[in-house]
Amino acid sequence: MTVKSKRMGFTWDQxxxxxxxxxxxxxxxxxxLKVEPxxxxxxxxCLAFGQSTGTRRQVPPRKTDGPRFEVLGPEHWALVKSVALxxxxxxxxxxxxxxxxxxxxxxxAGGLMLLAQALASEANFQAWIQSELLKWADSK
Numbered sequence: 001m002t003v004k005s006k007r008m009g010f011t012w013d014q015x016x017x018x019x020x021x022x023x024x025x026x027x028x029x030x031x032x033l034k035v036e037p038x039x040x041x042x043x044x045x046c047l048a049f050g051q052s053t054g055t056r057r058q059v060p061p062r063k064t065d066g067p068r069f070e071v072l073g074p075e076h077w078a079l080v081k082s083v084a085l086x087x088x089x090x091x092x093x094x095x096x097x098x099x100x101x102x103x104x105x106x107x108x109a110g111g112l113m114l115l116a117q118a119l120a121s122e123a124n125f126q127a128w129i130q131s132e133l134l135k136w137a138d139s140k
Contacts, residue, residue, distance in 0.1 A: 003069050006099040010043060013109035015110035017065070019116035024124045040067040040076070043108055050111030051083055052136055057109035059102045066108075080104050101108055 010022060017139035023045070024036040037045070043066050050056060072080075084093045093100055115129075122128040 003097060005101065007062070007064065007069070007071075007098070007101060009068035010101070011063045012043075012110065013016045013060045013062045013112050014063070014113045016109070016116040019112060019119055022119050023115055026119060027129075030126050030129070038071075040068075040071055042068045044076070044079070046108040046111035046115060047079075047083065047110065048136075049103060049114050050107035050109065051086075051087075053110070055114055055115065057108040057113060059105050063124055066105075075132030080098055083107065111113045 020039070020042055021041050027033060027042075028036045046055075080100060081094060084103045085091065087093075087103050088099075119125055135140055
């Protein structure tokens with residue numbers, strides 16, 4: 001997808017950015033992962049947790065330190081558009097990429113906050129996240 005925005009990628013919430021590397025290390029070996037998850041995989045996990053719980057934080061200051069747009073495939077762009085559409089009152093959100101990106105970043109920031117808190121409070125983070133993902137899947 002050709003991006004018209006001047007942005008080159010997504011931005012992590014700076015308050016909880018420290019947790020990105022902790023999440024990668026904690027999820028290495030989770031399920032079928034043999035290696036640490038990528039920046040994009042962590043971002044999508046944060047987005048899923050943020051949106052599924054309705055947790056949003058303010059748009060982080062622009063740093064482009066999250067996944068770069070060049071690594072997003074068509075399925076990722078479809079997800080970005082779906083999240084923006086679900087949260088917007090109008091399909092015109094698709095004409096304003098920056099607004100759509102803001103919505104996605106707000107949910108990802110909310111999810112990152114929740115996951116950072118869980119990393120700090122859950123003795124067995126992998127068991128906790130597996131339980132949360134199963135609950136979420138069962139509710140769908």
